[in-house]
Amino acid sequence: MTLFNAIGIAGSGVTVYRKWLDAVSDNLANINNVTSTDGEAFRAKYVIAQEAADGNGAQVGGIVEGSAEGRLVYEPTHPLADAEGYVRYPDIDLTSQMGQLIMAQRAYQANLTVVDRARESYLAALQLGRS
Amino acid sequence: MTAPIAPISAAMPVAAIAPVSTADLTGAAPVAGSGGDFATKLAEGLQSLQDLQTRSSDLAVKAATGDLTDVHDYTIAAAEASIATQLTVAVRNKAVEAFNEIMRMQA
Numbered sequence: 490m491t492l493f494n495a496i497g498i499a500g501s502g503v504t505v506y507r508k509w510l511d512a513v514s515d516n517l518a519n520i521n522n523v524t525s526t527d528g529e530a531f532r533a534k535y536v537i538a539q540e541a542a543d544g545n546g547a548q549v550g551g552i553v554e555g556s557a558e559g560r561l562v563y564e565p566t567h568p569l570a571d572a573e574g575y576v577r578y579p580d581i582d583l584t585s586q587m588g589q590l591i592m593a594q595r596a597y598q599a600n601l602t603v604v605d606r607a608r609e610s611y612l613a614a615l616q617l618g619r620s
Numbered sequence: 621m622t623a624p625i626a627p628i629s630a631a632m633p634v635a636a637i638a639p640v641s642t643a644d645l646t647g648a649a650p651v652a653g654s655g656g657d658f659a660t661k662l663a664e665g666l667q668s669l670q671d672l673q674t675r676s677s678d679l680a681v682k683a684a685t686g687d688l689t690d691v692h693d694y695t696i697a698a699a700e701a702s703i704a705t706q707l708t709v710a711v712r713n714k715a716v717e718a719f720n721e722i723m724r725m726q727a
Contacts, residue, residue: 504693507692
């Protein structure tokens, strides 16, 4: 798209940050998943953002998953606990995820603001010489 | 006693107006070559407007059927289609205005 480049570029950014929000949301939803020590913990998802292939805007290059090892927690009363009383929790830091949530939300809003400002500017350009 | 007013004579001849040569007119001819003429540009503009409108309508259908993954995809497409429509209308109005201006020209 060449006519409204600013709008299209900001739109690609909005898509990237929507996916980041989705990833953070998924991580938070699974943050308390408990597995037995012989199973895999939930793998945190991290969005890889990069420049778009055509050079206009951003795109998601892929999703990187965190460690399946998680962290071992001593909970002998848990039904999934092993003989030594340990269970496996995913290795996700709640504070870090909340920070990422704020960053993703603000960036999403920033890109939407760009869309809005670009729209206003284009409409102002259409008013040229109309009076 | 006042002096009689001198009769108007043909002593002030109006210089002959040089005829407009066709060479002058061709100078203002549409710029041919890479840019293409106005009609081509207009057709391209209408085609791109048509594409934007189609995309906006497709996304509206997706929103209605629940297949829309990104809400902003639709709102951005709708905004683009709206601006493109207004741009086309503005160009059309200017063209009609110019045509009318020429038609009002005195013979």
